[in-house]
Amino acid sequence: MSNNQRYRQAHSIAPSSHQQGAVLIVVLLFLVLIILAGVIAVKQSTTDLKLSTSDQINTLLLQSADNANQNIEQSMNGSSDADAYDAMIARGGPFGHFILTNYSVENEYAFCFRPRDQLFNINKTTILTPDGTITNSGYCDTTKPDDYVSSRNTSMTQVNVSLTPPSAENEAFGSYTIGQGSDSLASKAFMFDINSTAVLPSYADVGDCFEKTSSYIPRTDAKKTIGGCMAEKGVPSTVIYEMAEVENQSLRTACVDFGKGSGLLCTLPAS
Known part of the structure; x- marks a missing residue:
């Protein structure tokens, strides 16, 4: 074989080598794009999972806190002969403590919501005073x-009750019940601040957060409250605030004489 033939033969395979190199570069680019697409998909899936988990946590906490408030409302608005009602308005109960005593205006009443046992146990309460705690x-x-809401030991809810601080915007004599004498205890209506705090203790150590106050008034540092303390420690929590008015329902019937007809239009029960 001559030198010219060898040169031609070697020269003839050069384009094939360049084509293989170009194909390799294109394949590598496609691989890089596929890898990037996979990484983006994984990150998106992780983000969606975090959002889904966050929504589930918020829903669980909201249900736990709201469940406590609903049970309190049902107990107070239900039959006055029920045991739960008697416990609530007794001297050692969350409302009776403020209604039946004169020294509890600045106190705060706390108890752990235990729906599997009973809504409220008078032997398991805490009374916070400006100088410390009584129980x-x-x-x-x-x-x-x-102390957990369910047997799964996932969430727990603490309820803090205190009298609503007086405000200049309140209506004059708005705390008195129509139809009752002003000198009677039964004539007064009481406004309460109810804060139900639901938490998931498995995420972080709650420390002494439950021992904090639930009221932001007159506190200026949010970290001194239960919700602020939980947030600082990284514990998922939800606080539901409710203002409740507790008063005796008057059985008196208002009579209006229109000057027509005969006989009694209505009667008033003897006081």
Whole structure:
């Protein structure tokens, strides 16, 4: 074979080598694009999972806190002969403590919501005073399974009750019940601040957060409240605030004489 033939033969395979190199570069580019698409898909899936988990946590906490408020409303608006009603308005109960005593205006009443046992246990309560605590057995305890809302030991809810601070915007004599004498205890209506705090203790240590106050008034530092303390420690929590008015329903019937007809239009029960 001559030198010219060898040169031609070697020269003839050069384009094939360049084509293989170009194909390799294109394949590598496609691989890079596929990898990038996979990474983006994984990140998107992780983000969606986090959002879904966050929504589930918020829903669970909202249900736990709202469940406590609903049980309190049902107990107070239900039959006055029920045990739950008697416990609520008794001297040692969350409302009776303020209604039946004169020294409890600045106090705060706390108890752990235990729906599997009973809504409220007078022997498991905490009364916070400006100088300290009178009793100290009402705080929720993460080490006690009975303090959790359900047997799954996932969430727990603590309820804090206090009198609503007086305001200049309140209506004059608005705290008195129509049809009752002003000198009677039964004539007064009481406004309460109810804060139900639901938490998921499995995410972080709650520490002494349950021992904090639930009222932002007159506190200026939010970290001194239960919700602020939980947020600082990274514990998922939800606080539902409700203002409730507790008063005796008057059985008196208002009579209006229109000057027509005969006989009694209505009667008033003897006081």
